[in-house]
Amino acid sequence: MHQVHVEHRLREAADEAGGANRAHFRARRVYVVNLMSAPGAGKTRLLERTLERSAGRWRAAVIEGDIQGRADADRIARLGVPVAQINTHGACHLDPRQVAAAAAELDLDGLDILFIENVGNLVCPAEFDLGETDRVMLLSVAEGHDKPAKYPLMFSTADLLLVNKVDLLAATDFDLDEARRAVLALNPHAEMLEISCRDGRGLEDWLAWLEDRLVHARDHWEGREHSHGE
């Protein structure tokens, strides 16, 4: 019997694939958002509203991730936005290698923003680096303000938390201050916006955040100083 030292990092292959995606997107100057949430929080509707409001302002494309079907990709395609659909056939999260294959179906030249709509799930997607620039998490008020404490990895790795469906606040027990406290306890750098994809409130602030992050990313890639906040 003898001992063999390996110092093998688990998940190395997946981490490397995420890093390769990041380098690829950066080389093409594409700002990438990994959009995550529980099922039904409103990711696809958010993308529809975002793409409608930003038409002519940015060139965007979408990678849709679902277990099966093309329902979400079809919704995006109806807006005339280039979209690639990943079907995981049972896997509960997107993997960076799937994202690389889907990105190859899209023309990244001249693209400003690529949205990746992850599989609806509060647990697993957070564990996989897809090569995104920013992570945006969507939490709808019907899900409860206790979710950040219960799903720490997801909420601690989000750059922005969008609290959606605030038009329904009166019908729920969702406490915005409690949600904010819980998220900041996990991630002091996280930002939070309240939105409703139904009545439109907060959406201009969300677009302003995107614009700011897009400019910040480009400045960073070009080696320029960025004047907003950072």
Added chain:
Amino acid sequence: MHELAVAAELLELARRVAADEGARRVTVIRLRLGAASCLSPDSLSFGLEALAAGTATEGCRLEVERVPAPVSCPACGWRGEVRDMEGLICDLCRQTPLTILGGREMTVVSLDVE
């Protein structure tokens, strides 16, 4: 965390190491897990047991060394280590949530083969 996927990765690593060493069995796998790594050793053992049946890794024991996660306070600059990821509040400030600086590692340190 996908313990079954991790178990499959461990199994493949064990198979490769055993082949390279000309060994017939892998008896121990030693892991180093950071406090912030979200991997459940129990689930992992269970997954490994299920997948290793009939292979050179069958009956293999998993030994886990847990290492603390480095943390710091964004308000007062205090730096320390934690082993438990709940309620991370700075001892000095008493109210500022701590920033997690690391502790997400999941490394296979060594294997015993024979």
